[in-house]
Amino acid sequence: MNFLAIDASTEACSVAITFNESQFNEYELCPQSHSLRLLPMVDSVLKQANCKLAELDGIIFGQGPGSFTGVRIGIGVTQGLAFSAQLRARGVSTLQAMAQQAYIEKGERSVIAVIDARMSEVYTCYFELDEQGVMQAKTAEAVLKPELVAQYYNDMAIPAYGVGTGWDAYKDLAALKSNPDSPEILFPTAEAMLAIGQIDFSQHSVDAENAQPKYVRDTVSWKKLPGRE
Amino acid sequence: MRILGIETSCDETGIAIYDDGQGDLPEGIVAHRLYSQIAVHADYGGVVPELASRDHVRKTIPLIKEVLAEANLTPADLDGVAYTAGPGLVGALLVGCSIGRSLAYGWDLPAVPVHHMEGHLLAPMLEDNVPDFPFVALLVSGGHTMLVRVDGIGKYELLGESVDDAAGEAFDKTAKLLGLDYPGGPVLAKMAESGRKGRYKFPRPMTDRPGLDFSFSGLKTSAANTIRKEENADLNPESKAQMQADIAYAFQEAVVDTLAIKCKRALKQCELNRLVIAGGVSANTALRAKLAEITKKLGGEVFYPRPEFCTDNGAMIAYAGLQRLKAGVYADLTFKATPRWPLDTLPPV
Numbered sequence: 046m047n048f049l050a051i052d053a054s055t056e057a058c059s060v061a062i063t064f065n066e067s068q069f070n071e072y073e074l075c076p077q078s079h080s081l082r083l084l085p086m087v088d089s090v091l092k093q094a095n096c097k098l099a100e101l102d103g104i105i106f107g108q109g110p111g112s113f114t115g116v117r118i119g120i121g122v123t124q125g126l127a128f129s130a131q132l133r134a135r136g137v138s139t140l141q142a143m144a145q146q147a148y149i150e151k152g153e154r155s156v157i158a159v160i161d162a163r164m165s166e167v168y169t170c171y172f173e174l175d176e177q178g179v180m181q182a183k184t185a186e187a188v189l190k191p192e193l194v195a196q197y198y199n200d201m202a203i204p205a206y207g208v209g210t211g212w213d214a215y216k217d218l219a220a221l222k223s224n225p226d227s228p229e230i231l232f233p234t235a236e237a238m239l240a241i242g243q244i245d246f247s248q249h250s251v252d253a254e255n256a257q258p259k260y261v262r263d264t265v266s267w268k269k270l271p272g273r274e
Numbered sequence: 275m276r277i278l279g280i281e282t283s284c285d286e287t288g289i290a291i292y293d294d295g296q297g298d299l300p301e302g303i304v305a306h307r308l309y310s311q312i313a314v315h316a317d318y319g320g321v322v323p324e325l326a327s328r329d330h331v332r333k334t335i336p337l338i339k340e341v342l343a344e345a346n347l348t349p350a351d352l353d354g355v356a357y358t359a360g361p362g363l364v365g366a367l368l369v370g371c372s373i374g375r376s377l378a379y380g381w382d383l384p385a386v387p388v389h390h391m392e393g394h395l396l397a398p399m400l401e402d403n404v405p406d407f408p409f410v411a412l413l414v415s416g417g418h419t420m421l422v423r424v425d426g427i428g429k430y431e432l433l434g435e436s437v438d439d440a441a442g443e444a445f446d447k448t449a450k451l452l453g454l455d456y457p458g459g460p461v462l463a464k465m466a467e468s469g470r471k472g473r474y475k476f477p478r479p480m481t482d483r484p485g486l487d488f489s490f491s492g493l494k495t496s497a498a499n500t501i502r503k504e505e506n507a508d509l510n511p512e513s514k515a516q517m518q519a520d521i522a523y524a525f526q527e528a529v530v531d532t533l534a535i536k537c538k539r540a541l542k543q544c545e546l547n548r549l550v551i552a553g554g555v556s557a558n559t560a561l562r563a564k565l566a567e568i569t570k571k572l573g574g575e576v577f578y579p580r581p582e583f584c585t586d587n588g589a590m591i592a593y594a595g596l597q598r599l600k601a602g603v604y605a606d607l608t609f610k611a612t613p614r615w616p617l618d619t620l621p622p623v
Contacts, residue, residue: 121372129380254335273317
């Protein structure tokens with residue numbers, strides 16, 4: 046099966062393709078400039094693989110949580126590409142992708158992902174490896190005050206391998222992770238999303254228009270008018 | 275040639291296909307769709323940018339599907355994809371830019387970033403009665419109030435603009451003070467129809483000095499003071515409704531007069547008698563009537579788009595995009611949203 050994966054949910058921007066058994070990846074840190082880099086990177090991996098969009102079986106995209114604008118840039122591009130080539134699309138969690146990366150690079154089997162969600166909160170989730178070699182969430186993905194994270198994982202096998210930008214932002218969480226230094230895996234990659242998303246793609250995929258973000262933080266800081274709350 | 279236009283700069287998702295009439299279809303808009311987010315933002319009393327972006331990413335592709343179906347066209351029948359690249363809300367713009375740019379990539383078509391205000395400015399070109407260049411344009415909406423001399427596509431000279439609130443913003447804020455839901459401007463205009471002339475008088479800001487700039491925040495404050503004072507009066511419901519209608523009348527009269535005085539001044543300064551009005555407030559019937567009167571006296575005419583193309587829409591973006599495409603202006607593989615983008619920096623076609 047042939048798939049393209051794209052992600053622009055965090056400071057990192059990445060694309061990956063698997064086509065006729067060959068895989069090509071591109072990855073850059075490019076805060077605030079995903080809109081300049083994403084489509085050129087897509088074009089680059091398609092050319093390296095000598096693949097046309099229509100030859101793909103689907104597109105896998107970073108669904109969040111992360112930067113709202115970044116997630117939507119990735120999804121806007123996914124929708125445009127998928128609709129234009131009549132492909133289905135499947136979203137993969139950025140937290141799950143980081144956990145998967147810990148398995149790919151380090152062979153880790155249980156992972157806590159914590160990323161800085163700004164506004165004194167983190168996005169977090171706990172994952173364990175399943176028998177297919179895919180990291181599966183054992184809790185709901187949550188947006189939490191850092192001081193509530195330990196309690197959230199009361200029933201989990203803690204400490205676990207830590208990934209994400211949240212650990213450096215909130216040093217008090219350090220006891221929850223098994224790797225004592227700053228995490229090596231800070232951002233999700235399209236490569237890991239490709240690994241997760243291509244398994245059982247058809248059951249989990251949607252039409253272009255239903256490729257939608259999972260924001261996790263669903264509230265906005267704006268206040269409603271009196272009487273409308 | 276035929277082009278798809280995508281507009282997502284604020285709180286409306288607009289999609290349209292425009293044909294220049296050089297092929298087998300007649301010139302004009304082949305199909306268009308608009309989804310307004312008013313209901314999403316009403317509870318907040320104004321546009322919440324994050325909610326606007328979230329809605330655009332849900333609605334853009336479904337509207338494109340509807341427009342293609344209504345036009346009975348396939349992507350192979352298109353020659354380009356145009357999308358609003360600014361000015362506007364950056365997150366909202368990026369939705370249209372990312373979808374538009376990647377659709378064009380997938381369809382192997384040129385992608386054309388469009389200036390939202392150029393879209394408004396050229397919207398009257400979608401009508402049967404089209405103005406000849408040069409003309410003076412008044413762009414007047416919830417986000418902008420500006421006077422522009424237009425000598426051709428991309429040949430824009432900014433004559434004046436609002437130094438504070440846009441005229442439409444002043445309408446909406448005054449409407450809010452009268453207890454009307456966001457965006458209350460059009461409802462306030464409706465209310466003014468039953469208002470009486472002469473009971474209240476509001477200032478015509480910056481008309482007593484030379485120049486073509488506008489200011490509406492003082493007028494809004496003056497209306498706010500009057501509303502606060504009159505609200506304390508113990509009135510029966512009927513008298514209260516009349517008082518509100520009279521305030522609405524006086525407020526609208528002041529805005530219309532102010533705009534008209536500056537339009538007349540701009541036309542005289544440019545020695546022109548053709549005036550184009552566009553943007554949401556250009557749908558205001560009192561404004562249209564007043565400007566028709568002024569241009570008639572000058573031996574000219576006022577031009578405006580049909581009401582649905584006065585507010586944000588995809589049709590004007592498709593039209594402006596095609597003019598740029600024909601001039602060979604289109605994007606590389608990058609896309610960029612430009613929230614602040616002066617109109618007079620556009621290159622001439």
